[in-house]
Amino acid sequence: MTAYDDLMAHQRETQALAQVMGRLGWDQETMMPRGAAPQRGEEMAALESVLHARRTDPRIADWLGAINEPKLDEAGRANLRHIRRSFDRASKVPAALAARIARVTSEAQGIWAEARANDDFKSFVPTLSEVLSLKREEGQALAMGGDVYDAMLDDYEPGTTGAELEAMFGALRPELSTLRAAVREAEAPPRLTGTFDENAQMKLTRQLARSFGYDMSHGRVDKAVHPFSSGSGLDVRITTRTNETDPFNCFYSTIHEVGHAAYEQGIDRNYLLTPLGQGVSMGVHESQSRIYENQIGRSRAFTGWLFGQMKDAFGDFGVSDAETFYRIVNRVSDGFIRTEADELQYNLHVLMRFDLERALVAHDLQVNDLEAAWNDRFEADFGYPVDKASNGVLQDVHWSVGLIGYFPTYSLGNVYAGCLHDALRRDVPELDAQLAQGDTTAATGWLNQNVQKHGGLYEPKEVIEKASGQPPSESPLLSYLKGKFSELYAI
Amino acid sequence: MTAYDDLMAHQRETQALAQVMGRLGWDQETMMPRGAAPQRGEEMAALESVLHARRTDPRIADWLGAINEPKLDEAGRANLRHIRRSFDRASKVPAALAARIARVTSEAQGIWAEARANDDFKSFVPTLSEVLSLKREEGQALAMGGDVYDAMLDDYEPGTTGAELEAMFGALRPELSTLRAAVREAEAPPRLTGTFDENAQMKLTRQLARSFGYDMSHGRVDKAVHPFSSGSGLDVRITTRTNETDPFNCFYSTIHEVGHAAYEQGIDRNYLLTPLGQGVSMGVHESQSRIYENQIGRSRAFTGWLFGQMKDAFGDFGVSDAETFYRIVNRVSDGFIRTEADELQYNLHVLMRFDLERALVAHDLQVNDLEAAWNDRFEADFGYPVDKASNGVLQDVHWSVGLIGYFPTYSLGNVYAGCLHDALRRDVPELDAQLAQGDTTAATGWLNQNVQKHGGLYEPKEVIEKASGQPPSESPLLSYLKGKFSELYAI
Incomplete structure (x- = not known):
């Protein structure tokens, strides 16, 4: 030896x-x-x-x-x-x-x-x-x-600095705010109404997991209060939740967690139980869960297929056509809670947490003043006041368990997902035709070959750059969001 | 410190x-x-x-x-x-x-x-x-x-020797053989026919577990290929199995495992995560599972209540009255497999394994000759030949995983259960009246106070002697079996 x-x-x-x-x-x-x-x-x-x-x-x-x-x-x-x-x-x-x-x-x-x-x-x-x-x-x-x-x-995103994130997020924030303001002035799509049997939700959610390549012989899907993915290698389990009036919560939680799980399941088996045998960083992990959930799962092509699946599972549920379904899935709604935020507003939630926690660490903000600082920033970014602490500064568990420096990896993951999505569209021109059939093979195959299989072989930025062909930047994410929501809201 | x-x-x-x-x-x-x-x-x-x-x-x-x-x-x-x-x-x-x-x-x-x-x-x-x-x-x-x-x-039953077991089993074997021969000559009760919904079996089996005092806030019941109990202290889980044509397999596996689990759950909480916080030996453990399953669970009083529960769960299942049901539950049938054997024949299966493994350890029997020795002994004890190795010498996993010296603890557990049952009947004269209502409180409470709560505080023989008031002996088990099966088979 x-x-x-x-x-x-x-x-x-x-x-x-x-x-x-x-x-x-x-x-x-x-x-x-x-x-x-x-x-x-x-x-x-x-x-x-x-x-x-x-x-x-x-x-x-x-x-x-x-x-x-x-x-x-x-x-x-x-x-x-x-x-x-x-x-x-x-x-x-x-x-x-x-x-x-x-x-x-x-x-x-x-x-x-x-x-x-x-x-x-x-x-x-x-x-x-x-x-x-x-x-x-x-x-x-x-x-x-x-x-x-x-x-x-560095505990969560080795090789990335606060200053880099500040620059990236600084470019994101005003553009997201402008886009959001325009969307809020435009006519909103309808909301989903009615109730959806929870056993039927679980049945369809398992089918969705399989359709995104989740390997049930090395995993399983159960219900839990909070959706999560757990484990690496040959045993990667996910959880989801059901709500009778909100089946999208179940389905998109599942797709999100399948993104995390597919990363862990998809790592080169030669790396099993070695330091390379897990996702390389929180940001790269989140890039997989978010591209599965949003760029793929909430695309017009895929929601068209999902609309048919939901009709099969639930009968007529009051939505007349696939286009209306697409608009409902991507509805931008006011709200206080990060984990319930839509694709457009999600990063605004994260960016304020990043600024606040950096100020706390640097002694520029005292814990005593944190609630007021949170509420001021929230109203400035979202245009309405926080009504109670559980909808504000107390909503996330992270800080209580010492996860400081963790929040920004959520938005970095979205930025990475934007970069990967650009390259995926470039390399797989037939993507939408496949997604419209509920077939994610090309998309998940591309992500496996370019990101997932490498596990910890490359550093986080390196794996994104190798996969997308250029250094990570917020531009692709911004272009994608502007394009999607301008078209959706006709602005 | x-x-x-x-x-x-x-x-x-x-x-x-x-x-x-x-x-x-x-x-x-x-x-x-x-x-x-x-x-x-x-x-x-x-x-x-x-x-x-x-x-x-x-x-x-x-x-x-x-x-x-x-x-x-x-x-x-x-x-x-x-x-x-x-x-x-x-x-x-x-x-x-x-x-x-x-x-x-x-x-x-x-x-x-x-x-x-x-x-x-x-x-x-x-x-x-x-x-x-x-x-x-x-x-x-x-x-x-x-x-x-x-x-x-000593790994499984500290303080007991092979010579002691040989004496005890030597007294059991001829008596059991005589009783068995008489039973086989008498008229047999009918068999259960029909099919029993497996979900309804699981529902009733959970109710049975609760009725035997199994604490679901510190345990859970799942299905598995082989029934078992797992864990100590605050987290003791059991498994059972279902078979559409044999609901008794499910119910009595559950009651057996609840006996093991109640022992672990019932140990004085002050002993949690100490050497006293687990059942003291395999024999004492088996005494709990067997007294729950047999002396209590297969008693006329308890089966009377179970008959009503089964009618509620399955409707008319072709058994006309509680007495016939009692006889069906306790039917003595020919068979090759230890784990499927009835109360009367079970120990004959164990005793032959004890003799064979002792001979192996002592070099009195060679592994090459084991199958022939098994088959000879089986035919001598049961009166018909073994038809194939999976019904004979290969039926149990124990020897393959190195469990030698383990088998006799099953019969020792039955002997201990006999001793405890005598004392329980003496101390709780109203037992049958309670069991007839499906109420095991007095029985399980007596076992908890006299055996379970002590965990590892006393040595195995000591805890049985303290509980039953006399040194362990095979006599109570023999008297119980003779009384029960003579009456059942009118011999």
Whole structure:
């Protein structure tokens, strides 16, 4: 055994244990009996402590030092890059700080949930202040004198900086606002009415998952409160939800999660249980879920097919033709909640969170003033005031669990999806003809070959640039949104 | 922190990780997508290696040496007894041998399954010989000059020896044979006919589980190929199966597994994630599953209630009255398969396995001759020849996975159930009146207070003796079976 072999054998076991942790999380949200929660907490804490010890195992440094890197192939060098980054990160953060963050964020989630239920941001201020302070301390340890927010961002989107995002988002925001204002003045499409049997929704949603290439022999679809995708490699499960009056919530949650799951399922099997065997970053992950959900799933061609499927499943549901159905699916509506926002407005929600969290990290904004800052920014961007904290600053779980630097990856994913969509349209001219038949083979095949199969082989920006043929930029996304919504709203 | 506190904190994490392993096993049999099997194998191997390292952690010896045992309370001393036994066992078996047993038995299960599918014992001989030889080697390491089979048995039934079982089973066998012969000469009750909707079976089976006190807030019921109970403490799940023409298979599998699960759920919550927080032995575990299934579940009083439930669920199913129903439930039928055997014949199946495996371990029987020995013994005990290996020597998975010394705990469990049943009848004179209403509260409450809640506090024989008021003996089981089947068959 060479040092590289030893290191990779060690990694493989660590990856396998990390998959077990993911499985426990899935079980908790789908199958676990309610009363098991306290025991499950101990089980996950015990496994987390095993994982932490493995990730900071001093032998990793020895192995890394002993490896003759130039002799490795491309995948071998990429493995080392990931292992070095992870080990370096784990070693920079003092164990006591890591343990404290784990404990505080675990409690904070409950306090946030209660504050949200009571629409009472003030009761959450001390906890959020502590989380922010601990995460800032961690960021400082990681940054070693560099930019703290960049160090936080690096956990989710290696190789991208706050300044780059600021420039990109700065170009997006005014254009999105202008487009949004024009759409709001135009005549709106109708809304969906009626009720839709939830068992029939689940049946159609499974069919949709299959039609997007989700491999049921390596996954399964269940219901959960929040849709998510979980696992890598040979066992990638998704959840969705049903609402009697809103079947699109079920279908597009499923398509979104299938985008994430197809990425994980589609990675080269040679990378199974290695550092290359997972999606390379949150942004690239989100590019897959969003292009499945929006550029493909909400296209005129695909919704035409879906209209027929829904008529088969639900009979006449009060929509006369495919064009009206397309307009209903893509309706732009006022609302407070990010996760319910349409394709046009979604990024405005994210951009304000990015600005606010950067200001918090830089001490330019105090947690005490966060609710007022949120409400001011929301009214400026959306044109109407926030009515309660659960529709405003308390709506997302992220900050409570210490996910700072995570929000921008949602919009970066949309930007990446825009770049990929341009290239996909260029390379697959027959795309709409296929989608109109409910056939996503060409689209998902192209994404697999150009993005998904690589797993962690390339850095995030690199994989997008290789796939799209040019450096990532917000322009394709903007052109796509302008084109789509100008035509839809005849503006 | 004292040495005892340190030891118990270490144990608690180990127990939590062992629960995770149980959860993976449950998932594998119920939820896991088929294609995930190879990855799951690696996940479980990685976790097993973590568990092995924790169980042989040299700090355990240091802690054990530093503890002032007389200062501990009864539970503390019982904890030490379990920890010492487990550490002692793990330390006696060389790591290389343990790893080899794990690898060989994991492969052997597949080879056994194929041999069974082909009714070809010969193709299984080399593998079974290797398993036996490795397990014998392990037994020798554990026995340190003592009896090898006793050392094997000690893994499942601490404190009981092969000689004790031989005496007990030697008293059982001729009596059971005589009773069986008389029953076979008497007029048999009718058989159940017709079909029974499988969804309605699952609905009634969940109601049965609840009626036996199974706590659904700390468990769940799913379908699986083989019924089992999994987990301890706050998360104890069971599985059952359905067969359109045999609803009793579903109902009595459920009641059996609820017996196991109620034991785990009913242990004093103070013992959660400690060595006392699980059933104390296989025999005591089986005593709970069998008394739930047979002495309670197949009693005239309870089947009277079940008859009404089945009429409600399935309408008229061709059985005219409760007495006929009782006789159908308890019908004694010819058959080859242990797991399908009735209460009267079940132990004859187990006793032959006990004699055969003891002879194998003692070199008195060669694996090459095992099929012939099985077939001879079967015909002698049952009166008709084995028709094929899958109905004979290849029917059980146990030996292939290295479970030698396990089979006798099934019959010991029945013997224990007989002892407990006598005491239960003595202490709860109103039992039948309650069971006739489908109310098991008094029965399950008595078992909880006298057996289940103690978990690992007492040694196996000790807990049965305390509960029943006398040392364990086969007499109560024999009297119960003779009384029940003489009356049923009018002999």
